[in-house]
Amino acid sequence: MYVGYTDNLKRRVLQHKQGSGALFTKKYNIVDLIFYEGYDNSKEARNRERQLKNWHKEWKWNLIRESNPKLETIEIN
Numbered sequence: 871m872y873v874g875y876t877d878n879l880k881r882r883v884l885q886h887k888q889g890s891g892a893l894f895t896k897k898y899n900i901v902d903l904i905f906y907e908g909y910d911n912s913k914e915a916r917n918r919e920r921q922l923k924n925w926h927k928e929w930k931w932n933l934i935r936e937s938n939p940k941l942e943t944i945e946i947n
Contacts, residue, residue, distance in 0.1 A: 871930055872900050875919040879906060880946045902943045905934040 876882035885891040887901045909915040
């Protein structure tokens with residue numbers, strides 16, 4: 871599971887799919903987006919990223935399943 875911050879989700883997903891994203895996503899071949907949150911300013915987004923990175927894996931899965939119970943891939947166009 872990868873938690874990250876970006877100011878351009880479409881570009882970042884494409885980077886991960888091309889293998890030029892974060893080393894973690896490249897190493898584990900993580901290319902499917904199943905959850906994201908949008909924020910109006912970068913400070914809030916970065917604070918949320920830090921918060922989520924400190925969560926237990928089970929808490930993250932519970933958050934994801936609240937909005938995407940079937941864990942379906944989200945396409946960003």
